[in-house]
Amino acid sequence: MKTKIKELRKLKKMSQEELALAVSTTRQTITSIETGKYIASLPLAYKIAKCFGLSIEEVFDLSEYDE
Amino acid sequence: MQNSIEKFKKELRSRGIICAVLCLLIIAAFILKAFIIKDSLGEIAPFKLGFLTGLGSVIALSLALMSISSFRTLKNEKKLRLAFNAENDxxxxxxxxxxxxxxxxxxxxxxxxxxxxxxxxxxxxxxxxxxxxxxxxxxxxxxxxxxxx
Incomplete structure (x- = not known):
């Protein structure tokens, strides 16, 4: 799944570790989500989106799930 | 969140204590085997005794390291948060x-x-x-x- 986490993080001058600490996860999980290797659960996606002050749809590209 | 971390702190402390106690028990068993009950171990196959000694040493060492790392994590707030995140990731x-x-x-x-x-x-x-x-x-x-x- 494509995400805008990397861009948003850079915009906020935030490191992966800082984001991981903010959303109570590990740096490795943030890396995996950014590279599309791992799809975050709904609560984690919500926490990440909330951390950037955006909605889940604005952070995660959900177009592939559109019918 | 703060409650969860406090709970994790308690869990980590008890984990460290349990590891230290188990490590000491294994060391006590080794001492017992070496000096007190060495004559009654003749019935156990040598390979089993060797395996038990090796396994016991590795487990004792791992438990000691786990105990040390638990107590070190408790002292460092950032390490504690990272350990909590890793545990609940x-x-x-x-x-x-x-x-x-x-x-x-x-x-x-x-x-x-x-x-x-x-x-x-x-x-x-x-x-x-x-x-x-x-x-x-x-x-x-x-x-x-x-x-x-």
């Missing part, structure tokens, strides 16, 4: 579940205990080797999943 939990933890560890422990209790040396070796292979496969799966997930 959903990706790590998924990897652990897919690699068969903790069932694989329990079955391997049971197989090793059965291997030590069984009288036939061949059956004993087979059980211990099977348990080791099972653990190895689990570790390999965990490493592969860590790479691809």
């Amino acid at each position: 959903e990706r790590c939990a998924a990897i652990r579940a897919k690699s068969g933890n903790p069932i694989i560890i329990y079955t391997s422990e049971l197989m090793i205990i059965a291997g030590l209790l069984v009288k036939s040396p061949d059956a004993s070796k087979a059980l211990i080797i099977a348990a080791a292979c099972q653990l190895l496969v689990s570790v390999v799966i965990k490493c592969v999943l860590n790479k691809i997930m």
